[in-house]
Amino acid sequence: MSSPAERRGSWVADHLAEMVSPAVRALAETPRFPLFPPDAVPFGGGLPDPDTLPHAGLAEASVRVLRDEYRMALQYGGIPGYSKLRDWVVKWTQRDEELPLTADNVALQSGSAHGLHNVCEAFLGPGDVALVEAPTYPGALRTIRSRMAEIVSIPTDGGGIVTPALEEAITEREAGGRRPKLLYTIPQFHNPAGTTMLRKRREELLEICRRHHVLIVEDDAYGDLRFGGDPVPSLLTLSRGDGVLRLGTFSKIIAAGLRAGWTIGPRDLIDTLNRTRFDNGGSPFVQRIIAAYIDSGALEPHVEVMCRVYGEKCAAMLAALDRHCAPYASWTRPDGGFFIWLTLREGIDVRDVARFAAQEKVAFFPGPMFFANGDGSCHLRLAFSFVALDLIEEGVRRLARALARAAGEP
Amino acid sequence: MSSPAERRGSWVADHLAEMVSPAVRALAETPRFPLFPPDAVPFGGGLPDPDTLPHAGLAEASVRVLRDEYRMALQYGGIPGYSKLRDWVVKWTQRDEELPLTADNVALQSGSAHGLHNVCEAFLGPGDVALVEAPTYPGALRTIRSRMAEIVSIPTDGGGIVTPALEEAITEREAGGRRPKLLYTIPQFHNPAGTTMLRKRREELLEICRRHHVLIVEDDAYGDLRFGGDPVPSLLTLSRGDGVLRLGTFSKIIAAGLRAGWTIGPRDLIDTLNRTRFDNGGSPFVQRIIAAYIDSGALEPHVEVMCRVYGEKCAAMLAALDRHCAPYASWTRPDGGFFIWLTLREGIDVRDVARFAAQEKVAFFPGPMFFANGDGSCHLRLAFSFVALDLIEEGVRRLARALARAAGEP
Numbered sequence: 042m043s044s045p046a047e048r049r050g051s052w053v054a055d056h057l058a059e060m061v062s063p064a065v066r067a068l069a070e071t072p073r074f075p076l077f078p079p080d081a082v083p084f085g086g087g088l089p090d091p092d093t094l095p096h097a098g099l100a101e102a103s104v105r106v107l108r109d110e111y112r113m114a115l116q117y118g119g120i121p122g123y124s125k126l127r128d129w130v131v132k133w134t135q136r137d138e139e140l141p142l143t144a145d146n147v148a149l150q151s152g153s154a155h156g157l158h159n160v161c162e163a164f165l166g167p168g169d170v171a172l173v174e175a176p177t178y179p180g181a182l183r184t185i186r187s188r189m190a191e192i193v194s195i196p197t198d199g200g201g202i203v204t205p206a207l208e209e210a211i212t213e214r215e216a217g218g219r220r221p222k223l224l225y226t227i228p229q230f231h232n233p234a235g236t237t238m239l240r241k242r243r244e245e246l247l248e249i250c251r252r253h254h255v256l257i258v259e260d261d262a263y264g265d266l267r268f269g270g271d272p273v274p275s276l277l278t279l280s281r282g283d284g285v286l287r288l289g290t291f292s293k294i295i296a297a298g299l300r301a302g303w304t305i306g307p308r309d310l311i312d313t314l315n316r317t318r319f320d321n322g323g324s325p326f327v328q329r330i331i332a333a334y335i336d337s338g339a340l341e342p343h344v345e346v347m348c349r350v351y352g353e354k355c356a357a358m359l360a361a362l363d364r365h366c367a368p369y370a371s372w373t374r375p376d377g378g379f380f381i382w383l384t385l386r387e388g389i390d391v392r393d394v395a396r397f398a399a400q401e402k403v404a405f406f407p408g409p410m411f412f413a414n415g416d417g418s419c420h421l422r423l424a425f426s427f428v429a430l431d432l433i434e435e436g437v438r439r440l441a442r443a444l445a446r447a448a449g450e451p
Numbered sequence: 452m453s454s455p456a457e458r459r460g461s462w463v464a465d466h467l468a469e470m471v472s473p474a475v476r477a478l479a480e481t482p483r484f485p486l487f488p489p490d491a492v493p494f495g496g497g498l499p500d501p502d503t504l505p506h507a508g509l510a511e512a513s514v515r516v517l518r519d520e521y522r523m524a525l526q527y528g529g530i531p532g533y534s535k536l537r538d539w540v541v542k543w544t545q546r547d548e549e550l551p552l553t554a555d556n557v558a559l560q561s562g563s564a565h566g567l568h569n570v571c572e573a574f575l576g577p578g579d580v581a582l583v584e585a586p587t588y589p590g591a592l593r594t595i596r597s598r599m600a601e602i603v604s605i606p607t608d609g610g611g612i613v614t615p616a617l618e619e620a621i622t623e624r625e626a627g628g629r630r631p632k633l634l635y636t637i638p639q640f641h642n643p644a645g646t647t648m649l650r651k652r653r654e655e656l657l658e659i660c661r662r663h664h665v666l667i668v669e670d671d672a673y674g675d676l677r678f679g680g681d682p683v684p685s686l687l688t689l690s691r692g693d694g695v696l697r698l699g700t701f702s703k704i705i706a707a708g709l710r711a712g713w714t715i716g717p718r719d720l721i722d723t724l725n726r727t728r729f730d731n732g733g734s735p736f737v738q739r740i741i742a743a744y745i746d747s748g749a750l751e752p753h754v755e756v757m758c759r760v761y762g763e764k765c766a767a768m769l770a771a772l773d774r775h776c777a778p779y780a781s782w783t784r785p786d787g788g789f790f791i792w793l794t795l796r797e798g799i800d801v802r803d804v805a806r807f808a809a810q811e812k813v814a815f816f817p818g819p820m821f822f823a824n825g826d827g828s829c830h831l832r833l834a835f836s837f838v839a840l841d842l843i844e845e846g847v848r849r850l851a852r853a854l855a856r857a858a859g860e861p
Contacts, residue, residue: 051693052664057719060632060666062576062598065727088526096521103513111506115706116498151561151710155730162597166472167577184729187572188472222470254462256470283461296525300561300734309467317475319594320565324710327734 063167064187077404082436085404087232087379088427090350094296095334095343102333110329118325120315122149122303126332130289130303138278146282146305148314149323153262153290153302154180157225158187160258160286160304163317165190170214170221174202176382176411176420178232178260181225192413193221199373201228201238204245211253223256228276230263230378233411233422237376240273247280256310259287262302263378265294265344268352270376282307286314291331293379294344299327351379354425354433361437369444372423379426385419386448393447394421403439473577474597487814492846495814497642497789498837500760504706505744505753512743520739528735530725532559532713536742540699540713548688556692556715558724559733563672563700563712564590567635568597570668570696570714573727575600580624580631584612586792586821586830588642588670591635602823603631609783611638611648614655621663633666638686640673640788643821643832647786650683657690666720669697672712673788675704675754678762680786692717696724701741703789704754709737761789764835764843771847779854782833789836795829796858803857804831813849 053060077085106114121127127144134142150156157180165171165188173181175194185192193210196203211221226246228238238246250257259276277287290302301323304314334340358381362372370383385391391407398405408420428436463470487495516524531537537554544552560566567590575581575598583591585604595602603620606613621631636656638648648656660667669686687697700712711733714724744750768791772782780793795801801817808815818830838846 051717052661053666053694053717054719056664057723060574060664061723062572062574062579062727064576065573065723068726086527091522091526094521094525096517096525099521099525100514100517103517104510107506107510107513111504111509112501113708115504115506115509115708116501117496117702117707151730151734158729161729162472163475164470164472166474169472180729180731187727187729251462254466256463284463292527296736297527297731298523298525298734298736300730300732300736307461307463309464313467313471313475316478317472317597319568319590319597320561320710321590321707322710324561324708324734324737326706326708326710327737 063189067186067189068183077399078402081399081402081404082432082439083404083428084423084425084436084440085406086427087424089293089297090347090354090426092429093346093350095339098334098337098339098343099296099330102330102337105333106326106329114326114329116325118322118328120318120322121147122323123325123328123332126328127303129332129335130305134277134305137272138274140278140282142282142305145308146311148304148311149328150302150304151300151323152292152297153260153288154184155300156288156302156304157181157258157260158184159314159317161185161188163313164223164256169223170219172207172210172221172224172255173413174226174231175413176233176408176417177225178227179410181260182413185225194413197234197236199236201231201236201242202226202246204242204249207246208249211249211255215253220253221255223258224250225258225260226276227260227262229261229273230266230375231380232263232378233380233406234382235373235375235378235380237270237273243273243276243279247276251284257285259285261287262290262293266348266351266379267377268348268355277306286310294340294347295331295334299331301327301331348377351377351426354428354430355381357430357433358423358425358437361434365437365441366444369441369448379424381423381425383421383423385421385444387419389419389444389447391418391421394443397443397446398440401439401443403436403443405440473599477596477599478593487809488812491809491812491814492842492849493814493838494833494835494846494850495816496837497834499703499707500757500836502839503756503760505749508744508747508749508753509706509740512740512747515743516736516739524736524739526735528732528738530728530732531557532733533735533738533742536738537713539742539745540715544687544715547682548684550688550692552692552715555718556721558714558721559738560712560714561710561733562702562707563670563698564594565710566698566712566714567591567668567670568594569724569727570698571595571598573723574633574666579633580629582617582620582631582634582665583823584636584641585823586643586818586827587635588637589820591670592823595635604823607644607646609646611641611646611652612636612656614652614659617656618659621659621665625663630663631665633668634660635668635670636686637670637672639671639683640676640785641790642673642788643790643816644792645783645785645788645790647680647683653683653686653689657686661694667695669695671697672700672703674699676758676761676789677787678758678765687716696720704750704757705741705744709741711737711741758787761787761836764838764840765791767840767843768833768835768847771844775847775851776854779851779858789834791833791835793831793833795831795854797829799829799854799857801828801831804853807853807856808850811849811853813846813853815850
């Protein structure tokens, strides 16, 4: 069915280019992931720590659900998702943020990437303008592109999005007759930058977006993984819920393999998300196992462990970078999340670093993956989340060798 | 966040209509589900039998996976899905159909509705023409509409799609300069019609679609649930794989609550589906539990039980219909699946039947849900899958009373 001989005379193989949707054609510009050898030190993908996955607690929860609730867990569960888990999302969101929320303000999706897809399907169409940070999460770029929307990148610095640049970009588009519809932002423990948006910036951003009627999509995938600094109220909280949809996920606080996340925000918008689902809802089996796991009281202590583990790994990586990489780059010092973002010294190109790093056997994600327009050749992202703590020093040594070679040192 | 007082002054609430995407606006025409009282006899939704859900086997599989494979099961699993489960899909497909398939011909999705969404996102865009059967699965109508594609309905009869009408519709559109891109069909145990497409029709359909370069999407959600008649080769088999994507699901043979299904077909098309995913892949946790359950040898005997259970329920419903409803309607006699399709006697309108059925406390799905253009007022669908066997007689009695009242009998 796929060998050249068999495909000869296949109309599908001969006409694929004209068969695919404009969405697929719009994706073609997405930069490819780099190829590092499989035995490279894994600073690449943003995968959760594998040694602390709560498998025993999830096994207990699975057994309990399949004994006590299997008629509900194994049947279709409806589009919004299991109400008890949506109740929990409300409580979790309200831990330190007083907001008048109910389960109707929550939609469960298959992870926050799926949540973003749901949001984009509901609110973006061909020719719409979407604003993103530069840099930003590559999955968001792909998802927005699939809606045939135009992406406008807003510069950021160590304090988050540069708000005058945001207003300027909006005004410029509006003058051209095209009102930006949506801003995708990661204010907390940014992917890839590792930064936290300042409170003042958040308030300015909200004011600008409210005035220009730009929907804010606040991706909070990493917000619960704080190991330093002081909390800043979320955009959802500061907005009192007007014009903000916040994406959350169980991927980072329990396990990515469950594929479960949520969107929380104004009810009208959540209702719209639910109307824009075509998958007959998420898995009630998975949602009920998560609820049972949480119900056992295991989540809070587990999140504490996670914060400690990621804090230790981050500190180890920062110390190693200080020791080995200072001549070649500067970097962010995150208070949480999975990532450190490097800015390379002038004259070092990340494509060279990637080539040498593949030889030195250390993996990372090159900067251009995180920019809509191919910028970012002086940046790279390191993930400290997945790698074993005792491999970090060796991985950074290898990176330093790759950086030195890319800088032309002998 | 959602009370009128709080929403006053909310720009989101005031501007929702202009915020939503054209996809959401295109969905507005979808007919609403009828409201039957919760204690109605449930002939409505196509839910699997709740008494035979294999919860014990799945609990064993869950424990095994979370003990032996948790590092893979709880981590991101990649877009195409767990390779061992894709291998199984190939073997399952090849049981009685010799096709040169490998795991690369299979993509795992979160149920076959999600599979169809994936297909539509990959191959349909604004203004494209999609062909469907009349009647057809309402979820397919919603999903196609969300791509802003035009739906053209092809008539069917007891032997499936009427092939001369198919060719005529294609030719007509082509003459208007618009080539239909895709045909969505349910040849086996049709939802809602309960019919099986004749082999001759399948061959004609394939020949027409090949000649006109129309991609065939063969929804086989019910194909494994045969309790009568003789097997007919699938469109995928008859095509030798050229130009056909077949959707399958674990919802009907294991449990809908898992949300797992697959698409199988030519590798180029499967690769395109994988490139058109924005959810970071399905759940490896769920996929591995399914694989472990299958590995235990439990699936084949379970499917045999399912076929017997659905066969008994179908026979009971047909016998009750013969006893009570013959004056008011005729109906299909399915060889498998979940559904019986009624054609009402002239002069009886399904809207009246629904009104009286709500009073008599028996639920069904009215015909117009299954037509793109609101036709179908002389039809209704009965699902025998979910209702308890010993309630079927009483449910059909109630339906007969509703039919009699809709026919104007005292």
